[in-house]
Amino acid sequence: MPSDASEQESYVFRQRDETESSRLNFQHTIALKVSQGHLIHPSIDISSLKAVADIGTGTGIWLEDLQQQVHSQTRLDGFDISAAQFPSASKCTYQVHNILEPFAPEYHGLYDLVHIRNMVESGGYLQWEDFDFERIVTTGAASPTHAELISLTCSFFTGLGMSLNCSIRVEETMKQAGLADAIREQRNSYWDKSLDSDTKNWCWQSFGGFIPKAVLWSGKAKDEETAERMINEKLQVLGKEYQSGAVPNFAQRVIVGRKA
Template identity: 30%
Template sequence: MGALYALLSKAWQRARKFLARFSSFYSDKEVYLLDRNPLESSRLNAQHKFLVDLIGGSPIHPSIPTENITAVADIATGTGIWLFTLPAALPTTNTLYLHGFDISSAQFPNQTDLKSTHEFHLSIQDIRTRFPPEHRNRYDIIHLRLLAGALKQEDYPRAMQNIYELLKPGGYLQWDDGDTSVFDTAEDPRSPLAVRMQNIISSAVVKLGMCPDAPTLIEHLAREVGFEDTVRYSYTTLDRPYLHDAARTWLVEVLRSLLPKSMVGSGEVADEKTAVDRAESLVGEFEGHCKDILPVVNWHVVVARK
């Protein structure tokens, strides 16, 4: 009995050490598979044009009417890049009310850098928490992008309810996101390297309680909460030669950002430094592989009307 107790005690001590390292990388407050630093902000701004081009060339999905838009909110706004580029895509010459929300202000631009001719605001707001009353029933469009790497699956219903409250009757939701098959390669059989990286990310998503098929869940919850005309649009770079180079660049950079925390989250490695070193080696190998094959980005946009 004493030997069994000693064995269990040692196992518990190892588990505590692992959890201590794990919790320093992921807190109960938030799961987020990317960083918030100047380098990541630059990557987010650089990826914006690619993701916009992938869905048709405008920040607003072509299925959404734009004639009478006056108030727009961008949730998980990050650097605010989506909001900054929005006015040029709208036909109105009226002053717009633009509001970006994010759980962290770490990537917000400096106020001195804001040169918008429209009313522009940035606020700290957790999507899982109900928004203040002054924002409810206020917006013509609510936009979100890439929450699959930031929300636990259990948080989506509450988030969707909070989003629904923000829109005016007749207002539109646009949620751009990917699932764990967001990147692939156009080869048969599939590259073991691409499969390995995809498995690392998928394993982290599952172990962290995130959603491996976020676009499908978003579509389902939009209908459940009361949205009408809900449609999930799917896009791929496979048949768009003009996006192949951009897709290759985007994939390499997003994998460089995504893999380290995914490796820790999946349990493949125990500390951040080892994860960064191993991820850099994998990404370098993948970048070399992509010179000879076609990388593919798969993307989804859920559009719904209140």
């Protein structure tokens, strides 16, 4: 595999520390609840999986949970641009790799479930999960602060060249690439009121993680200290709006395609 790529990364959150790892793990927990416990889309036969690659694995929590559901001989490999959040002890394998760089030939055609097409074997599945940022709106009471922060988030991500509705583009690309049975499924937390508290906490944590960078990028703050102060003030107001009945939607999309 390529050498450590961590120096090349550009992470939109402040840093890969325990706070960020906790946020990622909490986000995974909500996503699992929204998907009604499905780590893998029901259209895929989980019992037949022999090798799975998780790209952008982060803390490895998705693989660690999947390990409890697949056969003990199933190969589980996690890849990320940084090893900073890899589990310290695991039966899964974790390696540093920048997905913008080619994988070594020995990984091509190896996996029957993966996020990178070149590594999917014939008949294997590609599963992609992402957010539709423009749909992370609130229900219930109004939340002007949430709307303001989402607007800033969208501007920031667009400015970085990121897509706000990449699930549509991923589905189109799958079809253009010849993947069969491509489907795109929407998952929203507002269907389950028991998730209201979780989605509030998730949004609050997420805003605290990357909005300071967005504020600096927008020019609304001259330095990191000012940006941190501004966002802390916004988060206090946001917390009050959430307490008053505003509930953010955890808007996730899953796209699945099968390599012919």
